[in-house]
Amino acid sequence: MALAAPAVVAFAGACWSRAALRRAAEKWHRAEDEWARRCDAAEAREQAARVETSIQASAAAKQERLWLLGAMRLYAEAPLTAVTGLLESLGTAAMPSAQRAQALVIRSAMRTWAQTLHDLLDISPLESRAIVLDESVTNPREVIDGVVALLAPAAARRGLRPNVSVDQTVAMLILADSARLGQLFFHLLDQMIRFSTQGEIAIVVQAEPVNAGSQRISIKLMDTRRDAVNAAQLPLFEPIADPGFAGELPANLDACLSLCQILAERMQGELLVASSDSKSVTHASFSAPFSVEQWGPSAELTSNAQAPLFAIAAQPRHVATSKSSEPFERRYLDALSEEGINLHTFLSAWRRSMTDDLVRLGALHHRHDTDELRTLLHRLSGAVGLVGAGSLMEALRSASTAPERETGAIDSLIERGRTLVTQLDTAIDPHRSTIR
Structure with a gap:
């Protein structure tokens, strides 16, 4: 009995301690579960707040984008459409031939710009848009020159020089x-500028006969890849600071190419974007059949030179004008271009040689050096004959064989020579390999 009493007390104490430990463990688990529920609730509230903030930010960014598109439609597209309409209503019949030709190119560029801006500001899905071609009499050269003039500043900023060659056929x-054709060419050339740098963009326009009243016109865009290694490192646009608009620009570019594909299909044509060899890469080519309204240029366009619109857009310059003109045959220069001669290089050297010889001609005439004067007149006659100035060539030859030479006659020949140099300086389009 003496041993049983302490044993019972010890057993009772152990049971009580076990029960106390169990109650403490249960209380600790209940507290742990309570804190876990509170943490989950707090995390859920925080996540809901983040979602709500994100939704509000997205809605605000969307509202801001819609406001920006509305503002651009009001202050950009609408005035552009109005200016385009004014240019369409502008009568060009009373203008001189060269100014009329430039006005038509500007009108084509504005038409292309308005159509392109309209589609860029359209937020509806591309598949839901009704694209209907409004066909009219169109000069493809005006469309191409207008698009090149629009993208000239972007090309110049990246060190690029478009070189357009339109086949005589x-x-x-x-x-x-014209607006849709210009829009298609605009996006293709823009894509070329975006992925090229420090080189020449070759734009080749050719035609193949389909039947007596239509032909298939193809437009190919190529570059030489001379310095295009790090082309992707030079963005055409500055980075977008607003994260709400991040990622929209590449999607818009893809949409532009998709639009070009749809336009090509509407024109029953083909659009290809592919690469070839390492020296020359064909970024894009488009071809489609078109009905022909007029095969060749009119006599008025053939007999008048047009100042290059690309030079006005890229780098304005002052060109001296003269009331007189010196006729020359353009087919001579066309023949040189068809033989592969670069007209810019040829005419640059020809112009320097002509200027030096004309200055020397005046000096020899005042010194009355007959022998050297005769030789120089003969050489000048051959030089102007290279560019098809037949009338001036015959006058120089006659002067070189005449027994006596009047001062007024030589001065007139010098003035005619300078007029010819000025005409050829303005007649050559700096981004073409042929004359206008």
Whole structure:
């Protein structure tokens, strides 16, 4: 009994301690579960707050984007459409031939710009848009020159020089939607500028006969890849600071190419974007059949030179004008271009040689050096004959064989020579390999 009493007390104490430990463990688990529920509730509230903030930010960014698109439609697209309409209503019949030709190119560029801006500001899905071609009499050369003039500043900023070569077989007037055709070419050239740098962009326009009243016109865009290694490192646009608009620009670029594909299909044509060899890469090519309204240029366009619009857009310069003109045959220069001679290089050297010889001609005439004067007149006659100035060539030859030479006659020949140099300086389009 003496041993049983302490044993019972010890057993009772152990049971009580076990029960106390169990109650303490249960209380600790209940506290732990309570804190876990509170943490989950707090995390859920925080996540809900983040979602709500994100939704509000997205809605605000969308509202801001809609406001920006509305502002651009009001202050950019609407005035542009109005200016385009004013240019369309502007009568060009009373203008001189060269100014009229430039006005038509500007009108084509504005039409292309308005159509391109309209589609860029359209937020509806591309598949839901009704694209209907509004065909009219179109000059493909005006469309191409207008687009090149629009993108000239972007090309110059990246060290690029477009070089347009239009084959003589391309019809002067075709039946096409000039705005849509210009829009397609605009996006292709923009894509070329975006992924090229420090080089020359070759734009080749050719034609193949389809039947007596239509031809298939193809436009190919190529570059030489001379310095295009790090082309992707030079962005055409500055980075977008607003994260709400991040990622929209590449999507818009893809949409532009998709739009070009749809336009090519509407024109029953083909659009290809592919690469070839390492020296020359064909970034894009487009071809489609068009009905021909006029095959060749009119006599008025053939007999008048046009100042290059690309030079006005890229780098304005002052060109001296003269009331007189010196006729020359453009087919001579066309023949040189067809033989692969670069007209810019050829005419640059020809112009320097002509200027030096004309200065020397005046000096020899005042010194009355007959022998050297005769030799120089003969050489000048050959020089102007290279560019097809037949009238001036015959006058120089006659002066070189005449027994006596009047001062007024030599001065007149010098003035005619300078006029010819000025005309050829303004007649050559700096981004073409042929004359206008």
